[in-house]
Amino acid sequence: MDQRSILDHQFVVAAYTVTWVIQLGYLAFLGLKWRGEKRKGRPGNPR
Amino acid sequence: MKKTAVGLASLIVVALMIWGFYQAIYVAPDDAMQGYVFRIIYYHVPSASVAFLFFAISLIGSIGYLAFRGSRPERAQISDAWALAGAEVGVVFCTVVLTTGPLWGRRAWGIWWTWDARLTTTLVLWLIYVSYLLLRRFAAGPQVQTLAAVLGIFGALDVPIVYMSNRWWRTQHPAPVFGGDADSGMKDPTMVGALLWNMLAWMAWGLLVLYFRYRTEREHQKNAEREALEALEAKI
Numbered sequence: 040m041d042q043r044s045i046l047d048h049q050f051v052v053a054a055y056t057v058t059w060v061i062q063l064g065y066l067a068f069l070g071l072k073w074r075g076e077k078r079k080g081r082p083g084n085p086r
Numbered sequence: 087m088k089k090t091a092v093g094l095a096s097l098i099v100v101a102l103m104i105w106g107f108y109q110a111i112y113v114a115p116d117d118a119m120q121g122y123v124f125r126i127i128y129y130h131v132p133s134a135s136v137a138f139l140f141f142a143i144s145l146i147g148s149i150g151y152l153a154f155r156g157s158r159p160e161r162a163q164i165s166d167a168w169a170l171a172g173a174e175v176g177v178v179f180c181t182v183v184l185t186t187g188p189l190w191g192r193r194a195w196g197i198w199w200t201w202d203a204r205l206t207t208t209l210v211l212w213l214i215y216v217s218y219l220l221l222r223r224f225a226a227g228p229q230v231q232t233l234a235a236v237l238g239i240f241g242a243l244d245v246p247i248v249y250m251s252n253r254w255w256r257t258q259h260p261a262p263v264f265g266g267d268a269d270s271g272m273k274d275p276t277m278v279g280a281l282l283w284n285m286l287a288w289m290a291w292g293l294l295v296l297y298f299r300y301r302t303e304r305e306h307q308k309n310a311e312r313e314a315l316e317a318l319e320a321k322i
Contacts, residue, residue: 047122050193054126054186055107058133061185062291065178069298076305080312 092294099290106280106287114280126190128280130183132288134208137179139289140296141215141245144172148238151231163307166231169238171299173218175292180212195258203251204259211248214241 040048110128117124147169154162187205188198199205218237222230252259272278 044122047193050123050189051125054189055129057185057189058129058182061178061182062295065175066295069295069302073298073302073305076302076309079309080305 092297095290095294099287099294102283102287102290106284109276109280109283114277115274117277120194123190123193126186128284129288130186130190131281132285133179133182133186135285136288136292137176137183138245138249140172140176140179140292141211141242142172143296144169144176144215144238145242147172148235148242151235152239155232164304166235167300167303167307169235170222170303171296173215173238173241175296175299177212177215177219178295179288179292180208180215183208184212200258202257202259203255204248204257207244207248207251211241211244214244 106128110125114125114128116122147165147167150165151162151169154165187208191200192198214237218234218241221237222234225233251257252261272281
């Protein structure tokens with residue numbers, strides 16, 4: 040593999056990783072938000 | 087029943103994502119001009135398409151909210167929840183576009199960013215919807231949903247400008263993959279296949295996340311309504 044191919048490969052890996060970090064990070068944030076709302080809606084929940 | 091359907095949908099989405107990844111990395115050939123780095127397009131272009139679709143959903147939700155807020159409060163709340171979900175998930179996909187784009191640009195053009203029409207209008211679109219989300223997060227009072235709906239409608243006006251920008255103006259950004267002139271777009275069928283599979287996969291992923299965000303917002307609305315009623319009862 041030449042230098043150009045190695046760099047290309049690294050940039051593709053970076054782009055795919057960034058995509059998944061953003062998407063899964065948002066999904067985790069949404070999961071916490073969902074759990075918070077469910078907890079809030081439970082009867083007898085102290086507010 | 088609903089849980090089973092969501093579980094099944096999640097399984098289909100995961101299978102599509104794996105298949106899309108396989109197509110992009112192992113099936114599609116290197117681009118004749120750009121080489122291996124072209125594969126970034128298989129995540130970049132579908133993310134842009136999904137972001138546009140979700141901003142359109144936000145637009146419809148915003149119009150629905152303004153139309154129903156005086157006459158049908160329940161429908162207005164449902165519309166508002168779709169508007170917020172569309173804007174938020176759209177921003178997530180737009181963020182992917184604005185990060186994968188510069189990574190591709192650095193290798194293809196030698197620069198991370200340039201102020202050409204396509205890139206600038208996309209950044210403006212992202213900023214408009216981030217301000218929409220900040221408005222919803224930090225503003226208080228009965229007019230927040232109305233103000234957000236108006237901002238959502240004006241924000242969506244930027245979507246066709248972004249889409250047409252590399253047709254209307256001479257840009258450094260590549261020609262459109264779909265809907266461009268005869269010289270633009272992909273010629274290799276395996277490349278087209280990889281792009282379409284990834285489009286389908288990201289669309290399915292996005293719709294699942296969008297539905298989840300909508301349900302969360304509806305839950306939030308119900309909790310807020312219950313809290314307001316309890317506060318009112320406590321006063322009486």
